[in-house]
Amino acid sequence: MFDAQKIAFGPIVFQATKSMIDLGILKVVSTAKDQGITLEEIVEELDLSVYSIKVLLELGVSTEILHLKNDRYLISKTGHFLLNDRLTQVNLNFVHDVCYQAMFNLKASLEQQKPVGLKVFGEWETVYEGLSALPAQVKKSWFEFDHYYSDMSFSELLPLVLQTDPRLILDVGGNTGKWAISCAQYSQDVKVIILDLPGQLEIAMENVKNYGLEKRITSISANILDDLPAIPKEI
Amino acid sequence: MFDAQKIAFGPIVFQATKSMIDLGILKVVSTAKDQGITLEEIVEELDLSVYSIKVLLELGVSTEILHLKNDRYLISKTGHFLLNDRLTQVNLNFVHDVCYQAMFNLKASLEQQKPVGLKVFGEWETVYEGLSALPAQVKKSWFEFDHYYSDMSFSELLPLVLQTDPRLILDVGGNTGKWAISCAQYSQDVKVIILDLPGQLEIAMENVKNYGLEKRITSISANILDDLPAIPKEI
Incomplete structure (x- = not known):
């Protein structure tokens, strides 16, 4: 029962938590450490109405991001x-x-088998076409997410992929070129071809140039969701 | 850590759960009872792609709405x-x-101290002005929520409010008139005045008429968030 309600109010808890972080409330409570901080003291620290702060604090307590002891707010482990x-x-x-x-x-997307919600950002068939044209904040969060997970795996994957001393690697969906650049840096003998959509390749090849690797990293423009592009014979 | 991730993915879990209900997946799994049901059997029951069903089933298992035992899906208590x-x-x-x-x-609303997100439905100062003009599905969910909580409290509140045999009750924010009608039905001697915005009163007085209570239930049109309306002398 309790878990069902947690799911039902998930979007509200999410937005309240995000606001609590972005508006600096969680930071102020955290700085107060073990002694905690009162509503009045938080109001003094921030340029926000008492009502706004109170709404978020109450939600913070009920979601156990905050604890309330003797009118003083403390940050929890989750917080x-x-x-x-x-x-x-x-x-x-x-x-x-x-x-x-x-x-x-989501429901419409699953029924129609296409990304219906993508219209929020633009009229593309898939988000990959629009990746380089997304609003700055959206693009930033996309790449940070993408790279956080992939970058962590690089140190484990590089020795595996390069242990047979390949002469050429085809990097399908090379994104910003991070993997291709890592491969080229790991081994002086390897060449990499990045295969991706034109918009992505522009960003990737700019990065490749910044690392001075344009002699060993080249690109093929193609959409692998549509058709199988011509793969170079050497591969 | 785990609780923080649950908050972070709350909106995705919410939408996947809603889709699982609305697309009939949860119902199909529930009907299979203790013996459970396989992916293939679910696909046969529903007019949905295997991919769509699989995505939701996987999310259902990871959020513990479903259990997976020997390739058979079962509904959990939360489910x-x-x-x-x-x-x-x-x-x-x-x-x-x-x-x-x-x-x-939410963040912009708290900073600007006005309901910024309301623009999704219309250009009103508060949602109350727009209540009667909301899209049908939105209105339905609003009133079901509103009435679910208030209706439960009626049986407890009516004896309390009417124990002193009041002759006149002012129902501030009378909404669809449910409370006013309940009061008038509870006691033959009481009159009720519903105070609300014009759009709401139209719905409320329509309901009052349907119950044949228009002689004892009247209305005052006002916005109590703006100014204090003229309260009838008798109150």
Whole structure:
């Protein structure tokens, strides 16, 4: 029963938590440490109405992000993770900036088998076509999420992929070029071809140039969701 | 840590759960009872792609709405509440239809001290002005939520409010007139004046007429958030 209500109010808890972080409330409570802080003291610290602060504090207590003891607010363990843990922040920002609005159309998307909610950002067939044209904040949260998870795996994958000393790697869906650049840096002998959509390749090849790797990293423009592009014979 | 992630992915879990209910997946799994049901059997029952069903089933298992045992899906206790409990349904529909999109603007609303997200439905100062003009589905979920909680309290409140045999009751924010009608039905001697916005009064007085109570229930049109209306001398 309690778990069902948690799901039912999930979007409200999510937005209240995001606001509590973005408006600095969680930070102020956290700074007060073990002694906690009163509503009045929080109001003094922030340029926000008493009502706005009170609404968020009450939701914070009921979701156990905050504790309330003798009229003093303290941050909980969950609150600490929300405020300080990079994984949690990356997830929160990705869900808010990239997914939240589009998810309102999930049912229609599953029925029609296309990303109906994508219209929030533009009239594309898939988000990948629009990736380089997304609003700055959306793009930022997308790449931070993407890179947080992929970057962590690079150190484990690079030795595996390069242990047979390949001469050429085809990086399908090369995104911003991070993987291709890592491969080229890991081994002086390898060449990489990044395969991606034109918009993505522009960003990727700009990065490749910044690392001075344009001699060993080249690109093929193609949409692998549509058709199988011509794969170079050497591969 | 785990609780922080649950908050971070709350909107996605919410929409997936809502879709699982609305697309009939939870119902099909529930009907299979203790023996459970396989993916293939669910696909046969529903007019949905395997991919759509699989995505939702996987999310259902990871959020413990479903259990997976030997390739058979079973509904959990949380799943039962989501499917059958009226309180949970009322909350889910209210959060989805009324709150979800507007909540995206919570931070701006708290900073500007006005309902910024209300623009999703119309250009009103408060939602109360627009209540009678909301889209049908939104209105339905609003009133079901509103009435679910208030109706439960009627049986407890009526004896208390009417124990002193009042001759006249002022029903501030009378909404659809349910409370006024209940009071007039509870005691033959009481008259009620409903005070609300014009759009609301139209609905309320229509209901009053349907109950044949228009001689004892009248109305005053006013916005109590703006100014204090002229209260009848008798009160």
